[in-house]
Amino acid sequence: MSTRFSPTLRDSLSVSITVGAYGVAFGAAAVANGFSVLQACLLSLLTFSGASQFAVVGVIGAGGSSMSAIATASLLGTRNALYGVIMAPRLKVRGFKRIVAAQVTIDESTGVALGQEPRGIDAVKKGFWYTGFGVFIFWNLFTLAGALGAQAMGDVRSFGLDSAVPAAFLGLVWPRLTTRSERLLAIACAVFAVAVTPILPAGLPIIATAFIAIAVGLRR
Amino acid sequence: MTTFWIATLGTSAIAFALKYSGHSVPERWLSHPKIQRINALIPIALLSALVSVQSFTDKTALVIDQRIVGLAVAITALLLKAPFPIVVISAAVSSALVYNWF
Numbered sequence: 001m002s003t004r005f006s007p008t009l010r011d012s013l014s015v016s017i018t019v020g021a022y023g024v025a026f027g028a029a030a031v032a033n034g035f036s037v038l039q040a041c042l043l044s045l046l047t048f049s050g051a052s053q054f055a056v057v058g059v060i061g062a063g064g065s066s067m068s069a070i071a072t073a074s075l076l077g078t079r080n081a082l083y084g085v086i087m088a089p090r091l092k093v094r095g096f097k098r099i100v101a102a103q104v105t106i107d108e109s110t111g112v113a114l115g116q117e118p119r120g121i122d123a124v125k126k127g128f129w130y131t132g133f134g135v136f137i138f139w140n141l142f143t144l145a146g147a148l149g150a151q152a153m154g155d156v157r158s159f160g161l162d163s164a165v166p167a168a169f170l171g172l173v174w175p176r177l178t179t180r181s182e183r184l185l186a187i188a189c190a191v192f193a194v195a196v197t198p199i200l201p202a203g204l205p206i207i208a209t210a211f212i213a214i215a216v217g218l219r220r
Numbered sequence: 221m222t223t224f225w226i227a228t229l230g231t232s233a234i235a236f237a238l239k240y241s242g243h244s245v246p247e248r249w250l251s252h253p254k255i256q257r258i259n260a261l262i263p264i265a266l267l268s269a270l271v272s273v274q275s276f277t278d279k280t281a282l283v284i285d286q287r288i289v290g291l292a293v294a295i296t297a298l299l300l301k302a303p304f305p306i307v308v309i310s311a312a313v314s315s316a317l318v319y320n321w322f
Contacts, residue, residue, distance in 0.1 A: 012264030084242020160312030163290025165313030
């Protein structure tokens with residue numbers, strides 16, 4: 001990279017800014033569901049995994065216990081462990097660098113890194129670090145903006161935030177629905193969770209659907 | 221500690237433990253095809269459940285309110301291949317219009 005951006009840096013930056021901007025939706029959703037601005041920012045700094053963060057505020061917002069919120073978010077975070085398995089032999093880092101690498105191991109850093117494979121292992125590593133740090137910076141800045149914005153609103157329903165949160169979940173799941181059986185699973189889980197809401201303690205209807213996913217995964 | 225603090229810090233601790241464990245365990249432990257498949261299906265199940273619970277319930281009651289309009293608009297936006305911010309904003313605006321109107 002001299003005067004122009006390398007293709008890897010360009011890929012990383014465009015993903016970082018676009019994904020980071022979703023942080024506004026997260027910050028707003030967190031505050032709308034009763035979290036403080038500080039807690040919203042800590043979730044983005046420390047948890048740093050969009051779907052898990054939305055799940056925590058979603059489950060608590062639906063009246064669930066902290067345990068069911070943590071369990072749901074953690075099940076969503078298991079895929080980051082698998083990304084770690086994929087990235088570790090490519091990054092080959094130890095000690096403090098491995099801790100940093102683990103923290104920025106998310107969908108986007110892994111995705112951009114693997115997308116660089118035709119450009120060689122050096123580009124893979126750069127793609128991972130640029131995107132990991134880039135998303136981290138923008139995600140946290142935008143979380144703060146969204147949290148402060150929602151705090152200034154008062155009644156979040158009159159700004160439609162109560163619909164922004166499920167729309168954000170829908171936007172997260174939509175690209176994953178590529179096959180007919182995935183779409184059927186999505187509809188089945190959506191219907192199941194609502195159907196058992198009046199009878200199960202809050203939070204459990206959501207996490208119970210993980211067992212449907214496990215059953216489907218084991219059968220095929 | 222409040223529910224909010226326990227949820228915030230507990231989620232963060234486990235999230236990091238999961239990420240770090242992936243970087244530290246032998247690859248063969250987690251590379252079984254069934255584990256990979258379940259791993260792809262779990263987010264679909266949980267996120268879909270979150271969409272419906274956040275759209276149609278209030279505590280333990282089933283509710284139809286302005287949020288169904290927001291959800292319908294979000295689905296329409298996604299079918300039209302709108303980018304994520306447009307999906308979220310159009311859902312929020314339509315829901316807010318219905319809420320403030322009635």
